[in-house]
Amino acid sequence: MRILLISIAAYKTARTAMLKTPASLSLLYLKILAKKQPGAFVEVREFFLETSVENIIGSLDGLDHDLVGFSCYVWNMKKVLELSRYLKQRYPSLKILLGGPEAGPVAEKILERNGHIDFVIRGEAEQTFVELLDTLNRQGDLNEITGLSFRSDNGTIVNNPERPLMEDLSVIPSPYLDGSIDFSNNAYLTLETSRGCPMRCRFCQWSYKKMRYFPIGRVLKEIKILCSLPELQSLYIVDSSIFYNRQRALEILDAFSVPERKFSVYFEIDMNFIDEEIIEKLAKLQGCKFSFGLQTIDPEVSRLINHRIDPDRFKNNLSLLRKKSPAARISLDLIHGLPGDNLASYKKTLDFAMSLFPDSFYLYPFILLVGSEFYRRRDEFGLEFEDEPPRWVSSSNSFPGPDREEARKLSYYIQFFYNLPMARKAMDMLWISANRLRPIGHVELYESLIVFLEEDRIDLMAAWEDVGAGGYERFHLVFKDNKEKENAFWGMFGEFIKKRSRELVSK
Numbered sequence: 001m002r003i004l005l006i007s008i009a010a011y012k013t014a015r016t017a018m019l020k021t022p023a024s025l026s027l028l029y030l031k032i033l034a035k036k037q038p039g040a041f042v043e044v045r046e047f048f049l050e051t052s053v054e055n056i057i058g059s060l061d062g063l064d065h066d067l068v069g070f071s072c073y074v075w076n077m078k079k080v081l082e083l084s085r086y087l088k089q090r091y092p093s094l095k096i097l098l099g100g101p102e103a104g105p106v107a108e109k110i111l112e113r114n115g116h117i118d119f120v121i122r123g124e125a126e127q128t129f130v131e132l133l134d135t136l137n138r139q140g141d142l143n144e145i146t147g148l149s150f151r152s153d154n155g156t157i158v159n160n161p162e163r164p165l166m167e168d169l170s171v172i173p174s175p176y177l178d179g180s181i182d183f184s185n186n187a188y189l190t191l192e193t194s195r196g197c198p199m200r201c202r203f204c205q206w207s208y209k210k211m212r213y214f215p216i217g218r219v220l221k222e223i224k225i226l227c228s229l230p231e232l233q234s235l236y237i238v239d240s241s242i243f244y245n246r247q248r249a250l251e252i253l254d255a256f257s258v259p260e261r262k263f264s265v266y267f268e269i270d271m272n273f274i275d276e277e278i279i280e281k282l283a284k285l286q287g288c289k290f291s292f293g294l295q296t297i298d299p300e301v302s303r304l305i306n307h308r309i310d311p312d313r314f315k316n317n318l319s320l321l322r323k324k325s326p327a328a329r330i331s332l333d334l335i336h337g338l339p340g341d342n343l344a345s346y347k348k349t350l351d352f353a354m355s356l357f358p359d360s361f362y363l364y365p366f367i368l369l370v371g372s373e374f375y376r377r378r379d380e381f382g383l384e385f386e387d388e389p390p391r392w393v394s395s396s397n398s399f400p401g402p403d404r405e406e407a408r409k410l411s412y413y414i415q416f417f418y419n420l421p422m423a424r425k426a427m428d429m430l431w432i433s434a435n436r437l438r439p440i441g442h443v444e445l446y447e448s449l450i451v452f453l454e455e456d457r458i459d460l461m462a463a464w465e466d467v468g469a470g471g472y473e474r475f476h477l478v479f480k481d482n483k484e485k486e487n488a489f490w491g492m493f494g495e496f497i498k499k500r501s502r503e504l505v506s507k
């Protein structure tokens with residue numbers, strides 16, 4: 001059987017653009033597992049969200065596979081459905097398989113709405129995938145595969161029983177230790193050391209899934225191999241909460257603290273699980289990036305979303321990390337539009353976050369993820385959204401549409417300025433000077449800048465429309481091929497700084 005597994009990565013960055021070998025760990029696991037099936041030939045192809053369906057189709061011309069599988073996320077689902085529909089029309093005997101967090105929780109709905117999809121894997125895919133290949137190979141009974149939804153021969157949709165979470169992760173092969181894949185040209189890779197999450201955030205698909213761990217010996221060996229890759233520039237740790245198991249985390253941090261490591265490691269960190277000893281270790285990791293999910297500091301919103309944050313602890317730990325490692329790159333994540341949230345509380349959180357002087361922000365609008373508790377309880381909170389991915393929530397009981405638009409715009413602009421180091425520095429200096437006269441929030445200052453720029457009709461929001469669900473990060477589109485606009489922007493920005501500085505002097 002010839003199998004093609006396709007991943008469509010969120011968006012191209014300088015690092016991922018240099019991909020030579022697919023970096024989608026989940027598909028590489030499947031590839032290695034499938035190789036053990038008699039007669040199976042498995043190929044993995046990786047594309048980017050901004051690549052048009054026509055171009056992807058062009059590069060798949062002459063497809064001679066029996067099964068095409070897609071890894072589905074909220075950002076790529078639209079494209080996956082479009083592409084798979086086309087492939088089925090062009091190659092009617094081709095079987096289409098979907099899996100991943102955007103497909104599994106709504107498997108039945110996907111099969112009902114999309115007649116071209118044959119199979120959907122629900123939950124962790126590895127064992128279900130192997131059993132599916134085996135069953136197809138010997139023309140066995142699909143009803144026996146737990147975790148699979150499929151369209152039967154008479155067209156009815158069948159949802160087999162749930163598959164329990166895998167207890168023993170060691171049965172999943174390591175792409176880095178397997179030896180069959182050449183990563184020597186990859187600039188960007190990912191690593192998974194555990195699965196599950198002990199927390200119960202209601203907006204998240206991972207909410208409360210039992211923690212399981214890849215054997216620590218295997219992880220340490222993987223890190224050693226990764227440290228020997230000549231082109232590797234950036235490694236993203238995909239774990240929900242790597243510091244939940246303190247002892248393992250300390251061993252992993254030690255393994256990265258070696259002179260052979262030339263790449264930067266990107267950690268997502270839950271502040272609830274770090275202490276001074278871990279901060280000391282993190283501080284020793286030169287050139288690494290630490291991302292913290294703050295989301296909100298409003299106690300009522302925290303309670304409703306079930307995301308524990310202690311603002312004082314957050315601030316103290318971050319200050320300590322900054323002090324110990326001034327060069328550490330710190331990024332904060334905030335979500336606006338969550339149940340219970342409103343424009344005023346969002347601005348308060350944003351002010352708190354900006355007062356910590358992070359290096360970058362990810363200011364996301366609330367996206368309703370299938371499989372999350374809020375998806376199930378959407379009516380209770382009056383969530384309004386288009387029931388197609390990416391499922392932005394446009395309004396809720398506490399956050400009406402116009403306020404949500406204002407929050408989105410403010411978030412967009414702040415991230416835009418944080419991506420222009422000169423502008424950000426000038427704004428920070430202005431804030432410091434202004435604060436000497438009277439307490440002023442960062443948000444207030446940025447809002448006055450936005451009003452000033454808009455008076456002169458400098459439209460910086462266009463990039464948002466261009467980028468769509470793909471990502472806030474692609475601010476380079478704002479001035480793409482438009483030097484005139486860029487010059488006009490800098491002229492206006494300079495005017496604003498001068499005007500506000502004059503006002504300060506005159507007070």
Ligand code: SF4
Nearest residue numbers: 197199201204207240
């Ligand atoms: S947001 Fe993070 S901490 Fe909360 S459930 Fe999801 S993965 Fe776990």
